[in-house]
Each structure stands twice: as C-alpha cells, then as structure tokens.
Amino acid sequence: MNLNTPFRSHSVNETIRAGSEFGKQLSPGDVVCLTGDLGAGKTHFIKxxxxxxxxxxxxxxxxxxxxxxxxxxxxxxxxxxCYRLKHEQEALEIGAEEYFYGDGVCLVEWPEKIGSLIPDNAIWIKILHLSGSERDILIHQKNSE
Incomplete structure (x- = not known):
C-alpha cells in the first residue's frame, strides 16, 4: 500500500489483509489515525x-x-x-500522550476528536465506503481532512 494511492477493497477479508500488509511498515512509536464514517471499515483494517x-x-x-x-x-x-469523547482533556486524563510516545503502535479511530494531541508525524488513513462491501483506503502522511 502506497502513500496517496487508493487501495480498493472488495470485502471485509480484503480490508483485514490490507491492514496486515500495511502493518509491515510500522514500528514502535508509530501513530496511525483512521478516519471514515461509521461502518467504513476502520476496525477491520485495525484487525x-x-x-x-x-x-x-x-x-x-x-x-x-x-x-x-x-x-x-x-x-x-x-x-x-475517540468517538464518544467530548473534550481532548478526557484523552489526556487516561494518558493518551504516554501511549503516543511509547513502545507500541497506536491506532486511533476518530482522531479528529483529539486533533491537537496527535503527533505531527502520524500516518493518516481515510477509508471511504463506496457501495456494498467496497472501500477505498487512502494513506497520507499528514491529515488532509
């Protein structure tokens, strides 16, 4: 999966496989922000x-x-x-920044709810529901919402 080149998924299994393929380029300390409507496939990609x-x-x-x-x-x-968060402060209270700068990979759904806390070097993924089980998955270096 390449930056700024959409990947077309035709099924839940393809979306999961795309996430696994994408995982190959991640290392400790990476933060990945996933955007898309409810039901777009963010959690399947994370699987x-x-x-x-x-x-x-x-x-x-x-x-x-x-x-x-x-x-x-x-x-x-x-x-x-972060879907249910009302304020960024809620994420700070549970130590979100410690996770972002820690020893693992962070995968964030609804990152726009905590926008100012997201590290500048985060990878952004937009998942667009096209029709039925078809999705376009687009990877960016910066948020282009």
Whole structure:
C-alpha cells in the first residue's frame, strides 16, 4: 500500500489483509489515525494491523466505551476509539500522550476528536465506503481532512 494511492477493497477479508500488509511498515512509536464514517471499515483494517503483530484478529474490537484496548503481540498494539469523547482533556486524563510516545503502535479511530494531541508525524488513513462491501483506503502522511 502506497502513500496517496487508493487501495480498493472488495470485502471485509480484503480490508483485514490490507491492514496486515500495511502493518509491515510500522514500528514502535508509530501513530496511525483512521478516519471514515461509521461502518467504513476502520476496525477491520485495525484487525489486520494487529494480526501482523501476532494478535488474534478475533480478539480485536472497537473500544468505544473503554477508549483504549491494549493488545499484546510482538510489540504492543494500542487501539483507541475517540468517538464518544467530548473534550481532548478526557484523552489526556487516561494518558493518551504516554501511549503516543511509547513502545507500541497506536491506532486511533476518530482522531479528529483529539486533533491537537496527535503527533505531527502520524500516518493518516481515510477509508471511504463506496457501495456494498467496497472501500477505498487512502494513506497520507499528514491529515488532509
């Protein structure tokens, strides 16, 4: 998967495989921000990334009510879901910045809710639901929302 070149996924399994392929380029300290409408496929993509690091994808689910799920793999994988946050302060209170500058990979759904906390070098992924199970997945270095 290349920067600024959309990848077209035709199924949930392809989206998971795309996440796993993308995971190959990640290393500890990377922060990946995923944007897209509800149901766009962000969590499926994250299942793929986590599986690359040895996490069972069946164990990966959106931490909508807990904010962060921590997965133990070859390196730690931290899965954020900021959808329900009302203020950035809530993310600070649970130590989001410590995760962002820590020893794992951070995968953040709804990053726009904590925009000023996101590191400048974060990778941004936009997932667009086209129709049925088709998605376009676009990777950027900077947020271009």
């Amino acid at each position: 793929g990334v986590a599986s690359f690091f040895g996490v069972d994808p069946d164990k990966v689910n959106s931490p909508t009510y807990t904010l962060i799920n921590e997965y133990s793999g070859e390196i730690p994988v931290y899965h954020f879901d």
